[in-house]
Amino acid sequence: MRLETRKLLDKAFSGFGLIAIVIMALALVFILAPIVSRGSKAFVFKGTIEHRRVMLELFDRGNVDKFHKERDEVGKAREPIYAMMAEFEAKTLELETSIETTLDEIKNEDRNLRKEVSRLKKVTPRDDVLIAELEARREQFKTREAELKAQRSELDDTRSAPYEELKDTVEELFGPIPGDKTPVLVRQRYGQTRWDRSLIKLHELLYTEEWDYSSPDGIGVKVETPRSELFAGTCLEPLFSYTEENIPQMMRPRTTFYWQFITDVSKGDNFFGGIWPAVLGTIYLTLGSMIFAIPMGVIAAIYLCEYAKEGRVISFLRVCISTLAGVPSIVFGLFGLAFFLNTIHVSSSKSVLAGSLTLSLLILPTIIRSAEEAILAVPRSYKEAAFGLGAGRWRTVLTVILPAALPGILTGVVISMGRAAGETAPIIFTAAVSVGLPLKIWETMTEPTPALPWNIYNLCTEHEAVDEIRHVQYGMVLTLVAIVLILNLFAIFMRARISKKLRG
């Protein structure tokens, strides 16, 4: 091969390596970008008056006087809409009643005629001419009745049904109509709390969606027609242009910084409020698993480094530890269920305790390994100096080696905390539920809890309004990722300091 080619190949080789690194960085950005950008919208967004109402009424937060003032102004802006709707309703009712009364009248008269006819039929001699005349009149009534019924159903089709649909959309946008009874579901008591969702709902209000199947390949095409066409000529026609023009006055969007998203409980099926029970559950599970895993892990590491003599038993122990590290997380879940819950019954139902125990097994090998590394990294001279001063093994370990290894051990602990916080599979069967209150510390022994990883799965696959609460899902993912990354960054900094210290 020529030298140039060899050089070129060498360059290309470096290039491939760099490309690999760049691809890795891109993958990281590619994955984190949507999570961060859309997740932050759970915290910072344009909140409408409905958001402030939720805050005030459900969380007792905000300035009451200012809110009342704003509410009155908004009420004034919304007033014409409700007035138009009331007028339309009244008009529809009027038309309905007029049809109903005519129907009733006709029915009454018909009944009278029937009675008359049957009376006449019994009279002798029978006046057949009169009877025929009356029967003919009854026939007329019948056609009239059919006409009226057709009118009524037309009224249903053209006025009532479209109106009901409109009313539903208005209620979704602005919340229940003033004067109506308060809905039982919290979710229906308020309109759209976010400006972006409000605009989507506004679009739904302004346009109806139909599918046109006339294209030759038979696949339908979505056709949007202005809803105002359905109400052309009625008093509701101006409603649409009015709403479109005045929506800012009716919703009052304002940039809102909702950091309480993390510390608020969720209301109305995760439509309002935050994710505190899940965050707290994750914290409990993480700390709980640490309580079990740290002592065991550190003691095991001390034994393996300081006491154990390399031999069959120890190498067997090591194989076991690395096997434990390789067990798939879902198998830990099965084991937790079969052992902690069904065999030794640590609690009567799923609980934080059972979940923590399961998680602690999962992170045990990581903690042992990192603690071992940290202990081995303590310079030999420390130990020898301690022995030289006459300290026993115990004392050396406790007062010299452990303190020196502590930062390293902590680094491993922090990393495994991140791992425990993010694991889903082991807690599915042992600790996680989709709805629950934030637990008090003593309740963790017996009660299950929502937890971020499980609730992310649950909300993005099982919630009945998946698309409408995307911001909550993204917010949860961002919170979880942030928790884990902060823990890891902390560990990275700590390790950098340690290596500096050891080098310097």
Add this chain to the structure above:
Amino acid sequence: MSMNGNTNKSLVMSDAASVRLRLGNWIGQGVLFLITSLSTFAVFFIFYFIIKDAIPFFKTEGFKELFTGTHWYPSAHPAEFGALPLFAGTALVTVGAILVAVPLGISAAVCLSDLLPFKIRQVVKPMIEILAAIPSVAYGFFALVVFAPMLQEKGGTLLSTGAWLILGPIFALLVVVAGDLLLDRLRTRIKNTKLAAITVFSVLGSAAFFLIYRVAGQLAGIEISSGTNAFNVSIILGIMALPTVVSVSEDALQAAGRELREGSYALGATRAETILKTIIPASVSGILAAVILGVMRAVGETMVVWMASGNAARIPEPWYNVLQPVRTLTATIAGDMGEADHVTGSSRFHVLFALALCLLAFSFLMNLASETIVKRSRKKLGK
């Protein structure tokens, strides 16, 4: 006070004190040993509990159907427990993930250990750690909510762009090497070497271009009917396995040592040649261990595959068609556990433990293999 007392004692311990101390030490060590073996017990407990609940399945249903049957209908009457599609699904996504993770991971590891200056390494390494730290459910969420719709909408475009990006550099390199070799052969016979070089490279180059163009064109025409499929999961699992592969193989490359590299340079080899012909062969066992760990990560992952693999218990047709939904062992356990009634002791419950046992046995064997490989390589390097 006790210090005072101590100073008066002689430095030589009395027999009784010595025995006491030894006994204390012995007991202390015993306790430590017991606590240490707790993790060992945990492994045995896990094996015990999984095997205990798996045995009833094998007793009633035998082994043959589970490993050779292709019909997975655990709830039908009569139930069928052919888990081959599940094994195939797991194998397919794992192979896919490895195809993503290994080339990328080893290139990145080489780059980290031999090419990049220390400063940049300090930035890249935390990046890898972050990639490893992102929880699997976040990856799953991304795969389901962002990546799957993207594949469904612009699948063809994505695939053809990917083909250009991957095949482009590889083919360019191949053209250069092949052209060079060809010219070497021709040099003795042809006088006008410049013209020959231009012809050879342009012919090879356009052939390569045309080939990629055709492949990319084919791929662009593909419409992905379901974004939740083996391809999606493979990419995401590959990214998840990447940090393991990178860090373990980087350790292996570092362990090959400075002397080897310097020796190779002294013989006049370029950096690429040094790495390809000397360092990688020397650290091949460590790299193999890295691949094994990557495989274990991909096989054992639950959330991503549960959320984004489509969960169809069927061997794709043809078997390598990664654009079809698959179902894996882990997802089956997570998903079916809810319905499989533990109480009536049905086969449907126990089959999940049988599957878990397969997973467990696989990861155990893989683990042993990687341990042995690493140990052997250490010995070799030690000598």
Add this chain to the structure above:
Amino acid sequence: MKKVIAIAVVAASVGVASAQDKIVIDGSTTVGPIAKAFAEYFMAAHSEVNVTVSESGSGNGAKGLLNGTCDVGDMSRPMKDGEFKACAEKGIQPVAHVVALDGLPILVHPSNPVKDLTVEQVRKIYLGEITNWKEVGGPDMAIVSISRDTNSGTYETFEGMVMNKQKIHEGCEYVGSNGAVRQRVQSTPAAIGYAGLGFVDKTVKALKVNGVFPSAETVQSGEYPIARPLFMYTNGYPKLGTPLYQFITIYLSEDGQEMVEEKGFIPVTAY
């Protein structure tokens, strides 16, 4: 014993002498929305009681009730003989509370012109005998069939009422929840799926089955062929006045009925 200690701790520390401070609900994902709505409604009135809801599948509901790991087992199918037997052996007496009715609409993408299928056609689609929409009067598209995971009561209902216990073909995709079925159908023009009535919105199109459109009326009258009751099971009838009793009777109240209806299910009694 543990429970007693826990209660003692709670009673001592909070000072509330409540007989029960938690209600654990587990089971069907279909009943999940109702259970969650009830839980929130109940906790708004009884802040001292923690109601937790998990949605893991009907079988888990039965299992939890039997093992005593939950107080209420949500199920979208009746208990099976084997489950009853196991309960009886353990001295547990499952009492069924029918909290709502549910239809299983057959869902397609709104761009699909097909409006009406017979049960027979649906079965053939899921058996893999009909593979293209043009065979049932639609456009020339290969059908992508989507089913609930085999771990759901919804699947078992579908299997029983539509499939006549015949096996769904292997190319069928399985997804873990009702919401996921809708998600797959709304993003896939050639898809067919089925989910609870509460999960139908305008991003998907429900088909008429045997000429009957799935709605509250047609389900209640029995005209719509694929419908079922939804259950909450308790161990014995709860002692009157206990939180569990109050919880399990929410569905009988007017508010309960309204919640059931607003969640898209059909209340068993009409006000």
